[in-house]
Amino acid sequence: MERRSFMKGTFALATIGLLNPVLFHHALAAEEAIEMPYKDLIEEYLSGKKATDGSSIMTLNVPEEPENGAVVPVEVTINYPMNTDNYISNITVLTTKNKVNKAISFDLTPENGMAYLYVNVKMGQTQEVVVLAKTNKGQIYKASKSVRVALGGCG
Amino acid sequence: MELRGTIKILDEGYKVGDVVKAKIIVIHKMDTGFTKDKESGKQFPRFYMKEINVAYNGKVIAHFDLDVATSQNPVIQFPFKVTGAGELVVDFINSESDKAQKKVAVTPVG
Numbered sequence: 001m002e003r004r005s006f007m008k009g010t011f012a013l014a015t016i017g018l019l020n021p022v023l024f025h026h027a028l029a030a031e032e033a034i035e036m037p038y039k040d041l042i043e044e045y046l047s048g049k050k051a052t053d054g055s056s057i058m059t060l061n062v063p064e065e066p067e068n069g070a071v072v073p074v075e076v077t078i079n080y081p082m083n084t085d086n087y088i089s090n091i092t093v094l095t096t097k098n099k100v101n102k103a104i105s106f107d108l109t110p111e112n113g114m115a116y117l118y119v120n121v122k123m124g125q126t127q128e129v130v131v132l133a134k135t136n137k138g139q140i141y142k143a144s145k146s147v148r149v150a151l152g153g154c155g
Numbered sequence: 156m157e158l159r160g161t162i163k164i165l166d167e168g169y170k171v172g173d174v175v176k177a178k179i180i181v182i183h184k185m186d187t188g189f190t191k192d193k194e195s196g197k198q199f200p201r202f203y204m205k206e207i208n209v210a211y212n213g214k215v216i217a218h219f220d221l222d223v224a225t226s227q228n229p230v231i232q233f234p235f236k237v238t239g240a241g242e243l244v245v246d247f248i249n250s251e252s253d254k255a256q257k258k259v260a261v262t263p264v265g
Contacts (some may be wrong), residue, residue, distance in 0.1 A: 070225045095224050098224050099225045101224055102222035105222075111235060
């Protein structure tokens, strides 16, 4: 009898030992999930559609070499009518090489009168700022600008 | 920690029908969840300003979804069309669902 209970105990321990790496792996996966790679974000935003080059209607005012990567001012003006049936409904600012690349998503209404956004973005290294604009009809415009960062400001 | 934020209309002497810009400043950390405390080596949890809603005379005109790539103490400027006297009401919500509200009067000239 004693031998049997001893065997049971070792089996139980062995199973826990086998399960442990699995649990550990799950914990790692959860940790990784909070990173937001640029590729995933842009795929989610486009959701199968193609982005039109918006450099003709979008004006990006971003310094090429900011003093500090922690505060990079990004100013976007989009030359697009803001009528009740044809307007820009969303402006999203993304970076490309941060751990989390989503900066801001701005939902507009025709009451805004013009499509404009100013926001401060932080950057860990030299990379691009990508601005995506979506119209209420689902068309997506994209414009980007590379920014050289000497002093990173992102953990 | 108390959540502090403010809104200001940048233009002066605007009339009904003009498009003016407003500026929002929030005093808030934007911790990514990846940074470590230099002394204790502890990881700071992700803690950031999550959502900002702007309503003009009761109607939501702008909605911002922020994430941690925005700088600490975020500064945002956005436009809006003046349709009459009233007020802008801004609601701030952070990642721990703390809330704050701030108002500013819209007073067009003439």
